[in-house]
Amino acid sequence: MCGITGAVGLKDISNQLFEGIRNLEYRGYDSCGVALMNGKRAIVVKKNVGYVDDVYKKENVLQHQGHTGIAHTRWATHGQVTKNNTHPFSSCDKKFAVVHNGIISNYQALRKQLKAEGHKFISDTDTEVVPHLLEKFYQETGSVEAAFVNTLRQLEGSYAIAFISIHQPDQIFCARRESPLLLGIDDEVKYVGSDFNAFIDHTKNAVIMDDDEYAIVSRDAYVVKSTVTQEVVAKPVTRIEWDSETTRKGGYPHYMLKEIYEQPQTINNALDVDEKKMDEFVDLLDKKATAQLVGVGTTFYVTMYANYIFSQISGKYIPAISSDEFVSLSPVDGDSFVLAISQSGETYDTISALKHAKAQGAATGAIVNVMGSTISRLVDKTILQGSGPEICVISTKAALAQMVILTHMALKLGLRRKRITQRQYKASLKSLHDLPEVINGILNERSGFIHRIAHQHRNVKNWLYLGRGIYYPIALESALKMKEVAYVHAEGMPCGFLKHGTLAMIDDDVYSIVFIPPKSDKAMYQATLASVAEIRARSGFVLGIHFDERGKDKELFSEELIIPQVPDIVAPFIHLVISQLLAYFTATSLKRNVDKPRSLAKSVTVG
Numbered sequence: 001m002c003g004i005t006g007a008v009g010l011k012d013i014s015n016q017l018f019e020g021i022r023n024l025e026y027r028g029y030d031s032c033g034v035a036l037m038n039g040k041r042a043i044v045v046k047k048n049v050g051y052v053d054d055v056y057k058k059e060n061v062l063q064h065q066g067h068t069g070i071a072h073t074r075w076a077t078h079g080q081v082t083k084n085n086t087h088p089f090s091s092c093d094k095k096f097a098v099v100h101n102g103i104i105s106n107y108q109a110l111r112k113q114l115k116a117e118g119h120k121f122i123s124d125t126d127t128e129v130v131p132h133l134l135e136k137f138y139q140e141t142g143s144v145e146a147a148f149v150n151t152l153r154q155l156e157g158s159y160a161i162a163f164i165s166i167h168q169p170d171q172i173f174c175a176r177r178e179s180p181l182l183l184g185i186d187d188e189v190k191y192v193g194s195d196f197n198a199f200i201d202h203t204k205n206a207v208i209m210d211d212d213e214y215a216i217v218s219r220d221a222y223v224v225k226s227t228v229t230q231e232v233v234a235k236p237v238t239r240i241e242w243d244s245e246t247t248r249k250g251g252y253p254h255y256m257l258k259e260i261y262e263q264p265q266t267i268n269n270a271l272d273v274d275e276k277k278m279d280e281f282v283d284l285l286d287k288k289a290t291a292q293l294v295g296v297g298t299t300f301y302v303t304m305y306a307n308y309i310f311s312q313i314s315g316k317y318i319p320a321i322s323s324d325e326f327v328s329l330s331p332v333d334g335d336s337f338v339l340a341i342s343q344s345g346e347t348y349d350t351i352s353a354l355k356h357a358k359a360q361g362a363a364t365g366a367i368v369n370v371m372g373s374t375i376s377r378l379v380d381k382t383i384l385q386g387s388g389p390e391i392c393v394i395s396t397k398a399a400l401a402q403m404v405i406l407t408h409m410a411l412k413l414g415l416r417r418k419r420i421t422q423r424q425y426k427a428s429l430k431s432l433h434d435l436p437e438v439i440n441g442i443l444n445e446r447s448g449f450i451h452r453i454a455h456q457h458r459n460v461k462n463w464l465y466l467g468r469g470i471y472y473p474i475a476l477e478s479a480l481k482m483k484e485v486a487y488v489h490a491e492g493m494p495c496g497f498l499k500h501g502t503l504a505m506i507d508d509d510v511y512s513i514v515f516i517p518p519k520s521d522k523a524m525y526q527a528t529l530a531s532v533a534e535i536r537a538r539s540g541f542v543l544g545i546h547f548d549e550r551g552k553d554k555e556l557f558s559e560e561l562i563i564p565q566v567p568d569i570v571a572p573f574i575h576l577v578i579s580q581l582l583a584y585f586t587a588t589s590l591k592r593n594v595d596k597p598r599s600l601a602k603s604v605t606v607g
């Protein structure tokens with residue numbers, strides 16, 4: 001889960017390379033490096049540990065110019081975060097410099113063999129076998145392309161690879177298998193990138209590479225070929241709809257806050273997705289004997305939410321399975337439909353689950369945010385959620401939009417299965433259409449209060465997030481937000497679990513947030529308040545988030561956040577937005593690196 005970029009032009013491309021790698025930093029940022037073709041005689045490699053800006057300064061990277069270059073930002077998988085383990089890697093003769101994303105699973109055997117043949121290794125990485133293989137096969141064939149194809153045929157596992165070589169100084173060679181890779185097509189300069197952000201400032205025309213393809217990219221031309229047959233593959237040029245301005249912060253201090261505030265718009269976009277596509281998904285959910293929802297991390301919690309909403313509205317039980325557990329857990333066959341949820345469309349665990357499902361003959365579908373991503377092309381049917389680029393590593397607007405689409409789908413399925421009437425369908429859909437306005441109100445009127453709570457309680461070491469029914473997955477996702485951005489211990493839990501052991505933890509050091517449902521669900525409302533009382537009886541702190549405009553007895557909550565009443569169907573969305581803000585403000589109070597929190601990458605492309 002790293003970012004690759006490359007550029008080849010007539011003149012110096014070092015600035016384009018710098019912008020590209022900076023735009024890809026959210027994919028991984030423990031170290032980074034650049035390889036530039038310096039004239040036609042030498043490759044300059046500059047790399048170090050740290051963020052892109054820091055490494056560029058430390059290594060004086062912009063002092064070096066070149067017309068062909070590649071760059072890489074890393075999130076360590078094999079080997080420690082050290083300068084030696086940072087990409088690019090060179091061959092012994094320094095005539096090849098390589099960057100890679102993915103995992104070469106047979107690298108140990110290759111490394112042993114190459115060492116026995118006299119190659120010297122400086123790193124612990126899997127990637128370093130690649131420049132040595134290129135060097136070896138170039139010596140044997142005298143052709144860079146043949147050396148590349150021979151190298152690729154040796155590799156097992158996943159890769160997006162790009163390299164430059166002294167032997168063909170005006171070209172970038174690249175290939176992909178199970179890791180994303182695109183070409184950016186401009187008149188004067190051609191680009192290579194892990195995603196659009198690598199070159200979106202310069203061109204909106206992209207060629208999306210598929211598995212087992214390689215490309216040779218020059219300033220004025222490119223060719224894509226099959227790694228298996230070496231035949232030329234005709235590739236369409238895709239026009240990217242996102243503009244570069246959309247990807248920038250637009251005046252917000254962090255992308256996370258910007259993306260939280262964009263949610264009213266992303267809900268509208270989510271409600272605008274192609275009805276025909278939606279109906280095709282509903283058909284499959286209805287007709288297949290079994291259906292499963294898969295996602296991981298935040299998207300697993302989105303699928304858990306969907307599990308509840310499908311049961312409640314359509315009467316169809318559609319289990320949610322964490323992608324990484326899918327193969328162990330879920331029996332699927334030709335009469336199954338597996339619906340995956342993924343912001344990036346590049347998550348390894350979800351891709352593996354889908355591949356397994358396909359191998360068993362199941363029909364597959366996905367809701368994804370990134371056009372042309374691996375998942376969007378792997379499945380039989382895709383819904384593009386249209387949330388625009390989500391740059392912050394923490395997922396907010398994309399997850400909320402996925403919940404909207406799944407709620408809409410559940411309503412359609414409910415209608416088809418006659419579990420709800422036309423009137424109920426229309427009323428619920430109207431509530432979803434009104435949701436952006438309600439969220440705008442929360443963002444504008446409640447963020448001050450949430451900021452105060454977050455700041456006041458920034459040093460709390462343990463939070464319990466509690467909810468019943470559909471508020472349980474909301475509690476899980478809310479706790480994940482707190483953990484990943486503020487690095488504060490937070491556990492999501494169903495309220496019902498409290499008296500089965502967790503109450504023993506309640507003391508001055510454990511604070512609770514309880515998501516109270518609207519009063520209309522009387523049984524659940526009362527049961528949730530009973531859980532609050534259990535905590536308060538042990539003098540535990542409770543922040544209650546509820547819709548009761550009259551306010552509550554001061555004894556019941558330690559703090560209360562009162563939200564204007566909303567229709568039941570949209571209440572979970574409101575709780576989630578409040579939790580996003582709470583996590584964000586806690587993180588800023590603790591001076592965390594909000595958009596690039598530690599130990600997390602935007603696209604987790606390894607297993």
Ligand code: AGP
Nearest residue numbers: 297298299342343344347394395
């Ligand atoms: C979300 O804030 C996390 N970054 C993470 O859990 C993420 O949701 C997960 O890795 C799945 O990513 P995807 O939606 O791109 O598949």
